[in-house]
Amino acid sequence: MERMRGFNTRAVHEGEIIDKRFGNVVTPIFQTSTFIHPNDDPNAYLDSNTGKPFLYTRHGNPTVNSLEMKYASLEEAKFSISFSSGMAAISTTLTSLIKKGDKILTINQLYGQTYRLFLDLIERYEIEVDFASINEINSLDINKDYNIIYVESITNPTLQIVDLMELGKYCNERNIKLVVDATFASPFNQRPLKFGADISLHSGTKYISGHSDVVIGLVSTNNKEIHSKIFDGRKTYGGSADPLSAYLSLRGLKTLGLRMERHNSNAMELAKFLSDNEKVSKVFYPGIPEFEYYDIAKKVLKGYGGMVSFEPKGGYECSKKIIKSLTLATPAPSLGGVETLVTLPRETSHASLSSEELKKMGIPEGLIRVSVGIEDIEDLIEDFKEALSVC
Numbered sequence: 001m002e003r004m005r006g007f008n009t010r011a012v013h014e015g016e017i018i019d020k021r022f023g024n025v026v027t028p029i030f031q032t033s034t035f036i037h038p039n040d041d042p043n044a045y046l047d048s049n050t051g052k053p054f055l056y057t058r059h060g061n062p063t064v065n066s067l068e069m070k071y072a073s074l075e076e077a078k079f080s081i082s083f084s085s086g087m088a089a090i091s092t093t094l095t096s097l098i099k100k101g102d103k104i105l106t107i108n109q110l111y112g113q114t115y116r117l118f119l120d121l122i123e124r125y126e127i128e129v130d131f132a133s134i135n136e137i138n139s140l141d142i143n144k145d146y147n148i149i150y151v152e153s154i155t156n157p158t159l160q161i162v163d164l165m166e167l168g169k170y171c172n173e174r175n176i177k178l179v180v181d182a183t184f185a186s187p188f189n190q191r192p193l194k195f196g197a198d199i200s201l202h203s204g205t206k207y208i209s210g211h212s213d214v215v216i217g218l219v220s221t222n223n224k225e226i227h228s229k230i231f232d233g234r235k236t237y238g239g240s241a242d243p244l245s246a247y248l249s250l251r252g253l254k255t256l257g258l259r260m261e262r263h264n265s266n267a268m269e270l271a272k273f274l275s276d277n278e279k280v281s282k283v284f285y286p287g288i289p290e291f292e293y294y295d296i297a298k299k300v301l302k303g304y305g306g307m308v309s310f311e312p313k314g315g316y317e318c319s320k321k322i323i324k325s326l327t328l329a330t331p332a333p334s335l336g337g338v339e340t341l342v343t344l345p346r347e348t349s350h351a352s353l354s355s356e357e358l359k360k361m362g363i364p365e366g367l368i369r370v371s372v373g374i375e376d377i378e379d380l381i382e383d384f385k386e387a388l389s390v391c
């Protein structure tokens with residue numbers, strides 16, 4: 001049996017389109033909307049999604065397909081599909097799979113736009129959607145026959161961890177489709193399909209592209225029927241990735257393993273520093289033993305990720321001062337780039353929620369979310385040390 005090559009080797013080499021007639025060493029950008037048809041050349045390059053020559057870039061494109069093959073390799077998946085954004089990936093996946101009357105279970109701490117999508121689907125498709133806490137899902141306190149269970153494997157912004165090991169077994173035994181948004185983990189730290197998930201999806205805008213300059217989404221599966229439905233959905237709804245975004249994501253994906261090692265280690269050191277700082281009341285990070293989800297994280301994550309959230313003792317007003325005082329960390333509402341970003345969920349991702357709703361979801365009003373970058377950790381710690389001193 002052939003040995004599987006390592007993660008970084010696959011990240012560099014898998015999926016690349018090398019044409020010896022030109023001698024290129026990286027996949028070029030095929031910036032074309034259409035292709036010769038019919039293409040009867042016996043050596044025609046074939047789209048891995050269709051097994052046929054390319055026809056039209058909304059259906060498939062060589063640069064885009066190269067990204068899909070590389071991503072599939074890193075997810076250890078048979079099939080993958082790329083999209084124009086993470087939300088295009090989520091919405092196309094769900095609308096391609098659901099039918100009238102379906103029952104869906106999801107988490108109550110969803111990314112805000114995904115939550116609004118579910119509300120829209122309830123009305124449009126006459127489906128039933130139940131929202132449960134991570135603890136309820138992890139305890140398998142599930143009392144209905146669901147068609148789909150949809151989770152984010154690490155939640156935003158309190159970094160709760162879904163026990164995919166147990167949930168995957170539960171869904172497989174009951175023939176429930178398990179869809180996992182693993183954006184916060186990245187394929188380096190977690191591959192949901194290995195735990196029995198039917199679909200793994202990512203906002204490739206984050207860790208996969210890794211440089212805060214692309215908007216893209218990706219989906220992987222080992223199920224041919226699911227792949228066909230989502231692929232047809234992408235053609236119908238039109239949320240295809242463009243060649244330039246795919247090229248930039250290909251470039252970013254090659255260093256995903258190296259970057260994630262640094263994100264993981266920097267976040268761990270920053271979390272330890274914050275835990276020991278007298279100005280901080282609580283730190284949310286899967287890699288510290290005192291965190292509620294530490295034991296689950298050890299089971300389902302290779303590394304604990306680059307996201308850290310913390311609550312200063314001074315509350316919301318103190319948090320605003322801290323963010324204004326940071327000099328290296330940049331206030332911006334995204335994550336997964338090489339630079340450290342900070343945000344107040346109360347003002348960004350969860351701005352539409354009332355104080356009572358935030359409390360119900362376990363999100364302190366003064367919570368600061370940090371996407372820890374790859375800078376020198378000594379500089380990051382000094383930056384946060386100085387900023388914390390203002391409260």
